[in-house]
Amino acid sequence: MATATLDALGITEEFGIRLKDFWLKNNLKLDIPVIDLQHVWLVFLIMELENEIQPGTVPDRDSDERTRKIIADLLGFATEHFSLEEDLFLAFDIPEGAAHGEKHRHFVQFLSERTNELHSGNKDSLKVLVSFLKDWLTMHILKDDRHYADYYRDQGINLKQYFQNQVEKHALTIDRGQVAVYKLVSESEEVREIVNANIASNVTKIWNSNTLSVQIPIIDLQHLWLIGLIVELDLSSRSRNMGTSAREKIFHRVVQGATQYAQEHFATEERIMEKFHFPGYTAHLKQHQGFKDFVARRALEYRQGDTKAAIKLVQDLREWLLSHIAIEDHKIYLALRSHLPDVQKYVRELINSGEITVRKKQVELYNQVFGLQKTES
Ligand SMILES: [Fe+2]
Numbered sequence: 001m002a003t004a005t006l007d008a009l010g011i012t013e014e015f016g017i018r019l020k021d022f023w024l025k026n027n028l029k030l031d032i033p034v035i036d037l038q039h040v041w042l043v044f045l046i047m048e049l050e051n052e053i054q055p056g057t058v059p060d061r062d063s064d065e066r067t068r069k070i071i072a073d074l075l076g077f078a079t080e081h082f083s084l085e086e087d088l089f090l091a092f093d094i095p096e097g098a099a100h101g102e103k104h105r106h107f108v109q110f111l112s113e114r115t116n117e118l119h120s121g122n123k124d125s126l127k128v129l130v131s132f133l134k135d136w137l138t139m140h141i142l143k144d145d146r147h148y149a150d151y152y153r154d155q156g157i158n159l160k161q162y163f164q165n166q167v168e169k170h171a172l173t174i175d176r177g178q179v180a181v182y183k184l185v186s187e188s189e190e191v192r193e194i195v196n197a198n199i200a201s202n203v204t205k206i207w208n209s210n211t212l213s214v215q216i217p218i219i220d221l222q223h224l225w226l227i228g229l230i231v232e233l234d235l236s237s238r239s240r241n242m243g244t245s246a247r248e249k250i251f252h253r254v255v256q257g258a259t260q261y262a263q264e265h266f267a268t269e270e271r272i273m274e275k276f277h278f279p280g281y282t283a284h285l286k287q288h289q290g291f292k293d294f295v296a297r298r299a300l301e302y303r304q305g306d307t308k309a310a311i312k313l314v315q316d317l318r319e320w321l322l323s324h325i326a327i328e329d330h331k332i333y334l335a336l337r338s339h340l341p342d343v344q345k346y347v348r349e350l351i352n353s354g355e356i357t358v359r360k361k362q363v364e365l366y367n368q369v370f371g372l373q374k375t376e377s
């Protein structure tokens, strides 16, 4: 998945290597994974800007537009990153936190002024800007950011829980694109764990506030996974820094993945209904077909529309799924509840013959949700 995400972001192997070299050569890692992830993303945006002035690239009609967009993204994301750091200084007192915040503000002011000065086709001024950005970021991370990172480390403060709470409160968004780029430079699993814990906790809330279990483990597991995909889509469609066309592509890819997975799930349900002569089989099949048509229609609208359509698409998907599970799929449970052991036996056959695939990540989510349920009740 990571490679597909990198492709969607337009990251070539060569670009990935350059990014990793820059990161390692300058020794930018602070060992606070969420902060590192955001720093890598800043480097990524600066290097995207640098791509516009690579020797050999001829400015085209869209270069100006692209340049402006990247700078706007950079400005937006830098602001988000700085406020994350400053919130951190407030949460855990840090000497010279105010002076650090001042440096952030100077940078934002400088970059906003520069944006207005950039004229079309002026590669030289862009070149100067890129080298300034690289120098500033490197120096700032190595000196100022390292200062707080060392301080927290010496105080024995572990920030994982803090960031987990920020993600839950929607004060921090980490999206797939950022994780994929971060993975180019780091082996740490911490960010993935934070993201997964957040998805699991959202899925658990949805699961608990609706009566969704059909008591057939494979179907519950697949439903949980679908809800997880929708939660993830929901989070990324609301992400404040979702703006570049690359990110829209990632979103689109996830929508595609979710709908493909829905098909896989429908096939499982249909096999079970058929085998046990579920009386509402034809009507249920129609519902599934209705969903496929509806998603195809919506996806088309989304492709033609703006990013606001993304939020609407996700809400519709979510509503359809939850009501379908609670009403239609519940009927499967009612019809089959006296044959559950036979259903289980049949499911095992399907798994053994490879007709149903159960992924490790799905089992993980299933265990997390049921585990969380236990601790919460
Ligand atoms: Fe900073």
Ligand SMILES: [Fe+2]
Pocket (backbone or CB within 6 Å): 039, 081, 085, 141, 145
């Ligand atoms: Fe920073």
Ligand SMILES: [Fe+2]
Pocket (backbone or CB within 6 Å): 223, 265, 269, 325, 329
């Ligand atoms: Fe279902």
Ligand SMILES: [Fe+2]
Pocket (backbone or CB within 6 Å): 269, 284, 288, 324, 328, 329
């Ligand atoms: Fe269904």
